Amino acid sequence: MTRIVPATSLLALLFLLPTACSDASHAQDEMELRQLVAVQAEAWNRGDATAWTQDFTQDSDFINIVGSLFEGRAEIEQRHAAIFATIFKGSQVKVTVRRIVFPEADIAVVDTIHELTGHTGLPPGVQNTQPGLLRTQMKYVMKKISGQWRILAGHNTDVKPAP
Template sequence: MTRTASKALFLALAMALGALPTSSEALSPAIPDETLIRQLIDQQTRAWNDHDATAWSKDFAPDADFVNIVGTVFSGRAEIEKRHAGIFASIFKTSQSRVTVRRLVFVGPDVAVVDMDHEVTGHSGLPPGVQNTDESGVLRTRMKYVLRKSDGKWQIVSGQNTDVKPAPKSPKK
């Protein structure tokens, strides 16, 4: 038996016995959920830096809730997108964000919680009651997302953004 014939016979036997996947989809390993979620966060960060509200909002579930930095609740992806289009056209139109995932926890096979630190620079102003976290002009926030996997796709179902207040000044002696 030739070497090529031996390989063909081995592959045929392995497939018949179920030892090898039979579809091209099964041949490529699935991307781990943590990687998919981190990619979602990276894409959202790029969308912020491009000031693209549609791309920034695309991974929110249609019925998601989002609490912004001043405590206003946006209900649904459409409202989240509309409100972000407004800030990208005004005070955050020249901003840049750097996002660090601080913690990613799976609370079930289809639910994850992500805690992130955001550093936003280049903004032209801030909402009332919000101030830069330090004298360098950096706004630091803490973002928390709850994500749900549905039909193989991760979506943000709830988000909360909280600004990090500047450290209090030391009392004068």
């Protein structure tokens, strides 16, 4: 007997696919990813570039809020050490995980909102989202390697102030 599935049911399944892996089987992974983000925020708040970049893979890449590309963990760490010593020295960040999606069992896309205060300056072309507050949206692509989540790529975008 052949069964015909209504088009609306197929559409509903398509909308559920991106979150289909976010079931109970990924509860531990989601907890680990949230912990990784929290540890990274703590490292930022200490101005510790080595700890901030510890979960990037050696060949990872990172695009910062002005669109500059940094390739490899060493370059990402150098750039963050420079900003921790200058415009972002003493700054504090609060990071909120907005969404985690598992397109495959060992791959995660982690979207976060960063709220940065206490900075003494901003890169050219960047302005505070609100007085004293720079809000950014970060998207990480992460892979579970040898049982540990690692960052393959990060892309940070500043949130423009309301017109």
